[in-house]
Amino acid sequence: MSKPLTIAMPKGRIYEEAAVLMQKAGYELGADLDESRKLILEFPEQNIRVMMAKPMDVVTYVEYGAADIGIAGKDVLLEQDRDVYEVLDLKISPCYVAVAGLPDQPLSRIAPKIATKYPKVASDYFREQGEQIEIIPLNGSIELAPLIGLADRIVDIVSTGRTLKENGLVEYEKITDITSRLIVNPVSYRLKSNDIEEMVAKLSEVMEGERQ
Numbered sequence: 001m002s003k004p005l006t007i008a009m010p011k012g013r014i015y016e017e018a019a020v021l022m023q024k025a026g027y028e029l030g031a032d033l034d035e036s037r038k039l040i041l042e043f044p045e046q047n048i049r050v051m052m053a054k055p056m057d058v059v060t061y062v063e064y065g066a067a068d069i070g071i072a073g074k075d076v077l078l079e080q081d082r083d084v085y086e087v088l089d090l091k092i093s094p095c096y097v098a099v100a101g102l103p104d105q106p107l108s109r110i111a112p113k114i115a116t117k118y119p120k121v122a123s124d125y126f127r128e129q130g131e132q133i134e135i136i137p138l139n140g141s142i143e144l145a146p147l148i149g150l151a152d153r154i155v156d157i158v159s160t161g162r163t164l165k166e167n168g169l170v171e172y173e174k175i176t177d178i179t180s181r182l183i184v185n186p187v188s189y190r191l192k193s194n195d196i197e198e199m200v201a202k203l204s205e206v207m208e209g210e211r212q
């Protein structure tokens with residue numbers, strides 16, 4: 001038998017939907033692996049090995065070849081711009097990146113402050129708009145920044161819109177829609193092409209079935 005395919009799975013929000021999709025494609029990972037404290041799980045009968053990683057780190061494991069394949073949000077891929085192949089839009093964990101802030105606050109001053117955990121996405125967006133901005137990097141609870149006067153706008157993920165609403169913030173512009181993607185290490189793509197193409201074909205078939 002060939003060497004197992006190593007898959008970097010994101011812990012947290014995306015995990016369950018990703019595991020269900022994998023299961024439908026014939027890869028039984030278990031819906032609750034992310035509740036275990038074990039970080040590497042072997043599935044010899046399916047010839048796969050699963051690594052449980054932080055969503056932001058999945059791309060790193062795949063780029064360095066520590067994992068052959070991974071599942072990552074498009075937000076992370078846009079932000080990190082790494083050397084991996086994005087082979088399939090899994091259409092799971094949908095959300096979008098938007099510019100938000102306090103209502104009725106035009107962006108008038110020079111170099112407005114933009115709080116975000118996506119500095120590249122935010123800089124690229126405002127550069128395209130011809131706006132010079134200052135990035136305030138944060139790691140979470142981004143919505144706090146305009147409330148306490150730390151920033152004029154935020155660039156963050158919106159899903160239900162509840163966080164914005166409950167904090168009295170409004171969306172100004174949508175930057176881009178986000179779903180999770182299947183990514184592949186370029187060397188693995190050559191060396192393990194049969195196994196990888198088989199997985200991509202099975203996942204595509206499941207998604208095709210779900211669209212009908």
Ligand SMILES: Nc1ncnc2c1ncn2[C@@H]1O[C@H](COP(=O)(O)OP(=O)(O)OP(=O)(O)O)[C@@H](O)[C@H]1O
Nearest residue numbers: 011012013014055056073074075093094095157159
């Ligand atoms: N409402 C949402 N907020 C954030 N990310 C979302 C949302 N809905 C879907 N996603 C997707 O889930 C991914 C983040 O998953 P998760 O929240 O588990 O990770 P994280 O932000 O790294 O976790 P943590 O909050 O523990 O730092 C994003 O990269 C994005 O693609």
Ligand SMILES: O=P(O)(O)OC[C@H]1O[C@H](OP(=O)(O)OP(=O)(O)O)[C@H](O)[C@@H]1O
Nearest residue numbers: 140141142156157158159160161162163
């Ligand atoms: O539109 P909603 O459904 O309210 O979802 C959006 C919120 O969810 C995420 O935060 P998360 O829960 O990951 O916490 P964080 O602020 O610590 O990143 C994101 O950063 C928004 O704050």
